[in-house]
Amino acid sequence: MTDTTAGPADWSCPVPLRDHPVVVMGHGGGGALSAELTRHLFLPAYGGETLGELTDSATVTLGGARLAFSTDSYVVRPLFFPGGSIGDLAVNGTVNDLAMSGAVPAYLSCAFLLEEGTELSTVGRVAQALGAAARTAGVTVVTGDTKVVDSGHGDGVYVNTAGIGLIPEGVDIRPQRARPGDVVIVSGPIGQHGIAILSVREGLTFGTEVTSDTAPLAGLVQAMLAVTPEIHVLRDPTRGGLAAALHEIAETSKTGVVLDEGAVPVPDAVATACAFLGLDPMYVANEGRLVAFVPRTHTDAVLEAMRAHPQGREAAVIGRCVAEHPGMVVARTGLGATRIVDPPIGEQLPRIC
Amino acid sequence: MTDTTAGPADWSCPVPLRDHPVVVMGHGGGGALSAELTRHLFLPAYGGETLGELTDSATVTLGGARLAFSTDSYVVRPLFFPGGSIGDLAVNGTVNDLAMSGAVPAYLSCAFLLEEGTELSTVGRVAQALGAAARTAGVTVVTGDTKVVDSGHGDGVYVNTAGIGLIPEGVDIRPQRARPGDVVIVSGPIGQHGIAILSVREGLTFGTEVTSDTAPLAGLVQAMLAVTPEIHVLRDPTRGGLAAALHEIAETSKTGVVLDEGAVPVPDAVATACAFLGLDPMYVANEGRLVAFVPRTHTDAVLEAMRAHPQGREAAVIGRCVAEHPGMVVARTGLGATRIVDPPIGEQLPRIC
Numbered sequence: 001m002t003d004t005t006a007g008p009a010d011w012s013c014p015v016p017l018r019d020h021p022v023v024v025m026g027h028g029g030g031g032a033l034s035a036e037l038t039r040h041l042f043l044p045a046y047g048g049e050t051l052g053e054l055t056d057s058a059t060v061t062l063g064g065a066r067l068a069f070s071t072d073s074y075v076v077r078p079l080f081f082p083g084g085s086i087g088d089l090a091v092n093g094t095v096n097d098l099a100m101s102g103a104v105p106a107y108l109s110c111a112f113l114l115e116e117g118t119e120l121s122t123v124g125r126v127a128q129a130l131g132a133a134a135r136t137a138g139v140t141v142v143t144g145d146t147k148v149v150d151s152g153h154g155d156g157v158y159v160n161t162a163g164i165g166l167i168p169e170g171v172d173i174r175p176q177r178a179r180p181g182d183v184v185i186v187s188g189p190i191g192q193h194g195i196a197i198l199s200v201r202e203g204l205t206f207g208t209e210v211t212s213d214t215a216p217l218a219g220l221v222q223a224m225l226a227v228t229p230e231i232h233v234l235r236d237p238t239r240g241g242l243a244a245a246l247h248e249i250a251e252t253s254k255t256g257v258v259l260d261e262g263a264v265p266v267p268d269a270v271a272t273a274c275a276f277l278g279l280d281p282m283y284v285a286n287e288g289r290l291v292a293f294v295p296r297t298h299t300d301a302v303l304e305a306m307r308a309h310p311q312g313r314e315a316a317v318i319g320r321c322v323a324e325h326p327g328m329v330v331a332r333t334g335l336g337a338t339r340i341v342d343p344p345i346g347e348q349l350p351r352i353c
Numbered sequence: 354m355t356d357t358t359a360g361p362a363d364w365s366c367p368v369p370l371r372d373h374p375v376v377v378m379g380h381g382g383g384g385a386l387s388a389e390l391t392r393h394l395f396l397p398a399y400g401g402e403t404l405g406e407l408t409d410s411a412t413v414t415l416g417g418a419r420l421a422f423s424t425d426s427y428v429v430r431p432l433f434f435p436g437g438s439i440g441d442l443a444v445n446g447t448v449n450d451l452a453m454s455g456a457v458p459a460y461l462s463c464a465f466l467l468e469e470g471t472e473l474s475t476v477g478r479v480a481q482a483l484g485a486a487a488r489t490a491g492v493t494v495v496t497g498d499t500k501v502v503d504s505g506h507g508d509g510v511y512v513n514t515a516g517i518g519l520i521p522e523g524v525d526i527r528p529q530r531a532r533p534g535d536v537v538i539v540s541g542p543i544g545q546h547g548i549a550i551l552s553v554r555e556g557l558t559f560g561t562e563v564t565s566d567t568a569p570l571a572g573l574v575q576a577m578l579a580v581t582p583e584i585h586v587l588r589d590p591t592r593g594g595l596a597a598a599l600h601e602i603a604e605t606s607k608t609g610v611v612l613d614e615g616a617v618p619v620p621d622a623v624a625t626a627c628a629f630l631g632l633d634p635m636y637v638a639n640e641g642r643l644v645a646f647v648p649r650t651h652t653d654a655v656l657e658a659m660r661a662h663p664q665g666r667e668a669a670v671i672g673r674c675v676a677e678h679p680g681m682v683v684a685r686t687g688l689g690a691t692r693i694v695d696p697p698i699g700e701q702l703p704r705i706c
Contacts, residue, residue, distance in 0.1 A: 011477030023471045028501030037499060041473065045480035046463075046487065046494040058495035060460050063519045065416025071462035071515055073500045107413050109424035109515045110399075113466070118376045120394065124364030127398035134399065141399040142411035146390060147426045148381030149704065153508040162424055162462045162515030166416045351502065 014040045026346020030239030033346050056097040059167060068103035070094055071162035075351050079126060079157055081200045083211030086159055087129030089287060089353050092216045094163040095137045099218040100234040100290065102173040102225060103165030108134060110161050111145040115154030126157050137216035170229045177232040178253035182293040182321035187220060187306060188314045190242055191270035194284035197352050206273040215288030220311040227305045233293035238353060240344040241283040245291055247343040251327045259319040259331040259341065283344050285352045293321055367393045379699020383592030386699050409450040412520060421456035423447055424515035430704050432479060432510055434553045436564030439512055440482030442640060442706050445569050447516040448490045452571040453587040455526040455578060456518030461487060463514050464498040468507030479510050490569035492516065523582045530585040531606035535646040535674035540573060540659060541667045543595055544623035547637035550705050559626040568641030573664040580658045586646035591706060593697040594636040598644050600696040604680045612672040612684040612694065636697050638705045646674055
C-alpha cells in the first residue's frame with residue numbers, strides 16, 4: 001500500500017505518530033488518534049488558521065457574508081439500517097455540523113465514490129434517501145461529482161458532502177466560549193445510532209429494536225437561538241459519543257465539566273445492549289442529538305424551547321461547566337461518588353458513519 | 354455488492370440506465386455515461402435546479418454574496434506522477450472548477466478517505482503536496498475530515514475537496530452563454546495530464562518525459578476578466594478532454610462548434626504517444642488548461658492578456674461558435690475536409706484524476 005513513486009515532498013513522522021507508522025481504523029474514529037493525525041500531520045501541511053480551531057465547521061467571511069463551511073465523508077456499513085441510511089447521514093451529518101455554529105444550512109455538494117460492479121438500484125436508493133433527507137432538512141444539493149473505482153478498491157457506495165450556511169448576526173457559538181457556570185443540556189436520549197448499527201451488523205436484538213436517531217438539528221438550533229443568541233457552545237456527539245464531545249469542549253475552552261450521570265437520558269434498549277456488549281453509552285455515537293452550553297440565566301427558557309421542538313422533546317440538563325479541573329470531564333455517579341470520564345482513543349465501532 | 358437491507362425508498366432503473374444494471378468504470382469518466390447517471394439517477398433524486406445546469410460549479414447567493422461552490426473526489430493512481438500528485442489535483446481541480454464561473458477561489462474543505470494499513474508517510478506526503486498547492490493557488494484549507502476504511506475497501510488515499518469562491522460583480526460565465534460568432538480559445542497545449550499518467554502507470558516512455566499540466570487557473574481567469582467581463586464560457590477540459598468540454602458547451606448552448614484541427618496545440622511527445630497507443634489527443638484529460646468562448650471583438654485583447662500570464666503563454670485560437678449544426682462539434686482537418694467530433698462515452702483511461 002506504499003506508493004513507490006518518488007513524491008515532490010519529503011515527510012517524516014513526528015514523534016506522536018511514530019507508534020502508528022501505518023493508518024489504523026482508530027485514525028478515523030474521531031478520538032485521540034484522529035486528533036493526533038489532524039494536529040501533527042494535516043495542520044502542519046496546510047498551515048491553516050481556521051482548521052486549527054478543530055471545530056466541526058469553519059467560519060469564513062466572503063463578500064460580506066459570514067458563512068459556515070463543513071465537510072464529511074460517509075462510509076457506514078450497512079448502507080441501510082434501522083432508522084436511516086448513508087443518504088440520511090450524508091445530509092444530516094453535514095447539516096448538523098453547520099448548525100453547531102448556529103448557521104442556517106443552505107446548500108450541499110454531494111460526491112459519490114462508487115465501486116465498479118455495484119448495482120445501480122443500490123446507488124439509486126441511496127440517492128433517493130439523500131434527496132428526501134435534504135428536503136426534510138431544508139437544504140438544496142446544488143453540485144456533485146461521481147467517481148468510480150475498480151472492484152476491490154471501494155465498498156459499494158461512499159458519499160462525501162460539503163455544506164455552506166449563513167451565520168445570523170450576533171451569533172458566536174464555538175467550543176472556546178464555554179464558561180464556568182454554563183449549564184450543560186443534551187437534546188435527547190443517547191446511544192441509539194451506534195447500537196442500531198451494531199445490532200444490524202451483528203444480527204443482535206435487544207428486546208425492542210433500536211433505531212438510529214439520525215435527524216437534522218438546524219431547526220432545533222434556530223428555535224434555541226430565537227430565545228437568546230447567548231448560547232455559548234453547541235456540539236453534536238457523533239463518533240466518540242457524548243464523552244468525546246464534552247472532552248473536546250473542556251479541552252478547547254480550558255474549563256471542566258461535571259456530569260450528573262443519572263440525568264443523562266439512555267433508552268432502556270440501549271442500556272441493555274451496552275451492558276450485554278460491555279460498552280459505555282457515553283462513548284456510543286449519536287447522529288441526531290446535540291449538547292449545548294448555555295448561561296444559567298437562560299437555561300429554563302432554552303430548555304422550554306427545546307422541548308417544544310420535535311428534535312428536543314426529551315431535552316435534559318445533564319451537568320455544568322466549572323473552573324476546576326480544566327480539560328477534564330468528571331461524572332457524579334448515583335451514590336455521590338465521582339469518576340473521571342476518559343477521552344476515547346479511537347471509536348468503539350468502526351465505520352459507524 | 355448489493356446491500357440486502359431493505360431501504361426506505363424503492364428505485365427502479367429508468368430506461369437509459371437499463372443497459373448497465375451495475376456501475377461500470379465509464380460511469381466515472383465524465384462522458385455520456387456520467388451524464389446519463391446524473392440526468393436519470395441523481396437529478397430526479399435531488400430535484401435540484403442548480404445541479405440541473407450541469408456546470409462544474411454551482412452559483413448560489415448567500416447573505417447577499419454571489420458564490421461559486423464545487424466539489425470533486427480524487428482517486429488517481431499512482432498518487433504521485435510526473436508533474437504532480439493527487440494533492441495537486443485535489444487543489445487545482447476544485448480551484449479550476451470555481452474559476453470556470455469567473456469566481457475568485459477562497460476556501461477549500463478537504464476530506465481524506467484512508468485505507469487501513471496505508472503508510473502514514475504516504476498520507477503525510479499527500480497532505481504536504483496539497484498544502485503547497487493550496488498556497489500556490491492562493492486558497493486556504495479551512496475544514497476537513499478523515500475516515501478510515503478496512504484494508505481491501507479502499508486504495509491507500511482518496512481525497513475529496515469542496516471549494517467556495519466569490520463571483521465578481523458583472524461576471525456571468527456559463528455554457529448557456531455561448532453565441533454564434535464567439536471565438537474559441539485554448540490556453541495551452543493539450544493531452545499532457547492523461548499521457549503523463551498513462552506513461553508512469555504502464556512504464557512507457559515517448560522520447561521526452563511528458564509531465565502533467567496540473568496548475569491553478571484562477572489567476573489566468575482574473576487576468577482575462579481584467580480585459581473584459583464579457584467572457585461567455587470557460588471550461589477546463591479534464592476527463593474526456595477537449596472533445597467532451599466542447600460537446601458539453603455545444604449541447605448546453607444549442608450552438609455548433611467548428612474546430613480548426615491544425616490550430617489545436619499538441620506537444621510532440623503527446624502526439625507520438627497518442628499515435629503509438631491509438632488515442633486521440635482531443636479526448637485526453639488536461640488538468641491545467643481552459644477553453645474560452647469570447648466575443649470576436651474582445652479576442653485579440655483577451656489573447657494578449659492570456660499570453661502575458663504564465664498559465665496562458667501558448668494560448669491559441671482553435672475555432673469558432675456557429676449557428677449551424679447545434680449541439681455538434683465539427684473539426685476541419687488539414688486538407689479542408691471536415692469530420693464530426695463524437696462525444697466520449699466513458700474515459701479512455703480510468704482513474705485519471
